[in-house]
Amino acid sequence: MDIFTKVAKSFESQAFMKTIGASLDSVDEGRVVISVGLKPSMMQQHGFGHAGITFSIGDSAAGYAALTKMDGHQEVLTSEMKIHLMSPADGKMLKAVGSVLKAGKRLLVVQSNIFSVGEKKEKLIATMLGTMVPSIADT
Amino acid sequence: MDIFTKVAKSFESQAFMKTIGASLDSVDEGRVVISVGLKPSMMQQHGFGHAGITFSIGDSAAGYAALTKMDGHQEVLTSEMKIHLMSPADGKMLKAVGSVLKAGKRLLVVQSNIFSVGEKKEKLIATMLGTMVPSIADT
Amino acid sequence: MDIFTKVAKSFESQAFMKTIGASLDSVDEGRVVISVGLKPSMMQQHGFGHAGITFSIGDSAAGYAALTKMDGHQEVLTSEMKIHLMSPADGKMLKAVGSVLKAGKRLLVVQSNIFSVGEKKEKLIATMLGTMVPSIADT
Amino acid sequence: MDIFTKVAKSFESQAFMKTIGASLDSVDEGRVVISVGLKPSMMQQHGFGHAGITFSIGDSAAGYAALTKMDGHQEVLTSEMKIHLMSPADGKMLKAVGSVLKAGKRLLVVQSNIFSVGEKKEKLIATMLGTMVPSIADT
Numbered sequence: 001m002d003i004f005t006k007v008a009k010s011f012e013s014q015a016f017m018k019t020i021g022a023s024l025d026s027v028d029e030g031r032v033v034i035s036v037g038l039k040p041s042m043m044q045q046h047g048f049g050h051a052g053i054t055f056s057i058g059d060s061a062a063g064y065a066a067l068t069k070m071d072g073h074q075e076v077l078t079s080e081m082k083i084h085l086m087s088p089a090d091g092k093m094l095k096a097v098g099s100v101l102k103a104g105k106r107l108l109v110v111q112s113n114i115f116s117v118g119e120k121k122e123k124l125i126a127t128m129l130g131t132m133v134p135s136i137a138d139t
Numbered sequence: 140m141d142i143f144t145k146v147a148k149s150f151e152s153q154a155f156m157k158t159i160g161a162s163l164d165s166v167d168e169g170r171v172v173i174s175v176g177l178k179p180s181m182m183q184q185h186g187f188g189h190a191g192i193t194f195s196i197g198d199s200a201a202g203y204a205a206l207t208k209m210d211g212h213q214e215v216l217t218s219e220m221k222i223h224l225m226s227p228a229d230g231k232m233l234k235a236v237g238s239v240l241k242a243g244k245r246l247l248v249v250q251s252n253i254f255s256v257g258e259k260k261e262k263l264i265a266t267m268l269g270t271m272v273p274s275i276a277d278t
Numbered sequence: 279m280d281i282f283t284k285v286a287k288s289f290e291s292q293a294f295m296k297t298i299g300a301s302l303d304s305v306d307e308g309r310v311v312i313s314v315g316l317k318p319s320m321m322q323q324h325g326f327g328h329a330g331i332t333f334s335i336g337d338s339a340a341g342y343a344a345l346t347k348m349d350g351h352q353e354v355l356t357s358e359m360k361i362h363l364m365s366p367a368d369g370k371m372l373k374a375v376g377s378v379l380k381a382g383k384r385l386l387v388v389q390s391n392i393f394s395v396g397e398k399k400e401k402l403i404a405t406m407l408g409t410m411v412p413s414i415a416d417t
Numbered sequence: 418m419d420i421f422t423k424v425a426k427s428f429e430s431q432a433f434m435k436t437i438g439a440s441l442d443s444v445d446e447g448r449v450v451i452s453v454g455l456k457p458s459m460m461q462q463h464g465f466g467h468a469g470i471t472f473s474i475g476d477s478a479a480g481y482a483a484l485t486k487m488d489g490h491q492e493v494l495t496s497e498m499k500i501h502l503m504s505p506a507d508g509k510m511l512k513a514v515g516s517v518l519k520a521g522k523r524l525l526v527v528q529s530n531i532f533s534v535g536e537k538k539e540k541l542i543a544t545m546l547g548t549m550v551p552s553i554a555d556t
Contacts, residue, residue, distance in 0.1 A: 056191025294467035330473025
């Protein structure tokens with residue numbers, strides 16, 4: 001099973017990614033892109049995307065970037081994650097680019113940059129930094 | 140407008156909190172509780188609640204705890220937030236208890252503890268620590 | 279070797295703790311206290327203790343709290359650490375109380391609270407939250 | 418007063434930077450480099466540089482990078498800081514490169530990358546991400 005298939009299969013089984021309508025845009029070794037269209041149902045009280053949406057796609061993109069560094073049957077779990085929200089989540093779509101800073105045996109340091117995508121430009125709205133730990137797949 | 144009304148009004152206008160079915164359980168000065176029933180639509184690939192759900196209610200509870208420390212027309216925004224995921228988000232319900240560690244003029248240090256609530260017991264599944272900044276309400 | 283002896287032996291071998299004059303005040307399972315007298319050589323540009331001093335004793339106290347949860351030959355390393363600086367590091371002495379939030383097999387979630395100690399009162403000046411990973415001792 | 422002079426003057430007044438023998442290597446708008454030679458007095462129990470040293474120069478480099486974005490009489494303080502320790506602090510020297518991710522009015526998001534410098538190569542040993550807040554100079 002190649003890494004795209006492995007990541008895509010796991011992504012398909014994430015009900016919450018489906019619930020918010022997120023899509024897996026690209027999978028390379030150490031780099032995964034996930035995007036989501038902003039809908040009224042995802043807003044916070046000021047009419048911008050809720051931080052939880054930004055966090056969700058950023059965390060998933062970082063986790064899947066880590067997964068591309070794992071052997072066949074291993075999976076990863078988020079141990080801890082930090083997010084800086086730098087601009088409002090506006091625009092039509094959010095796009096998270098997850099990558100791996102350091103792939104150790106017992107843990108991986110990952111990051112995610114999240115952009116709001118408008119008609120003409122992209123804007124960095126948040127950056128995340130965190131720790132993923134390898135785990136054994138259930139089956 | 141008392142603090143419960145102020146928080147409840149803002150909570151009502153958060154579409155995303157409504158989307159996931161979260162409820163505002165209690166509001167005290169410096170302490171706010173939000174809970175959400177776990178549904179199949181919120182799961183990640185291992186059948187537990189997605190970290191994004193845990194983050195979302197934890198962030199909102201911490202933000203509203205900060206809001207109880209603000210003057211009438213001020214609001215707050217999350218500047219940065221950290222989360223440690225310590226146990227799987229299982230059980231029937233998640234409950235986030237947000238509180239304020241330090242209320243400064245320019246920023247507030249907040250925390251949230253998130254519990255999974257089963258039939259007989261509660262278990263601490265995540266802890267959050269972050270920074271809220273005051274902002275001026277739109278109107 | 280009891281936990282106090284194990285922690286004390288490791289503390290003695292930390293040259294940097296000796297350099298700044300830190301002392302190991304108490305060791306209990308899951309809780310370690312380290313203090314340091316503030317000297318002019320430790321100041322930043324505003325005449326308060328440098329954040330690096332606060333971080334150093336807080337990190338060591340948290341790490342040793344984690345060490346009390348380890349088996350005989352295991353040691354721990356800081357993987358990542360967060361610090362919120364809430365008040366200036368003034369007073370005569372800083373005191374760090376490290377503790378363990380969650381002791382897992384592959385990693386431990388730890389925290390530290392750092393107080394400035396004056397003649398009559400203690401004040402919480404910083405709080406830390408982080409991840410320790412077990413490692414095998416060199417010998 | 419140009420930014421190099423402003424940063425250098427503040428750096429000179431940081432007793433702790435002098436105590437550990439750190440030097441201010443370069444100052445550009447939004448980017449500051451600080452280095453320190455590793456000495457036996459800075460070690461932890463495994464013979465590597467203490468995390469507190471890495472943190473100290475990384476925090477100072479990030480803070481001064483923020484300072485280059487401030488108007489004449491403003492200074493900055495660290496509000497919160499995260500550090501991931503990715504490799505042991507070995508080599509002859511540590512070098513911290515601080516930069517500014519986002520310069521807002523009320524706070525700045527900063528980062529620092531810390532390298533160990535050996536005879537032939539540099540290695541990224543730690544990365545930091547944090548928040549600086551503007552403050553008014555004492556005089």
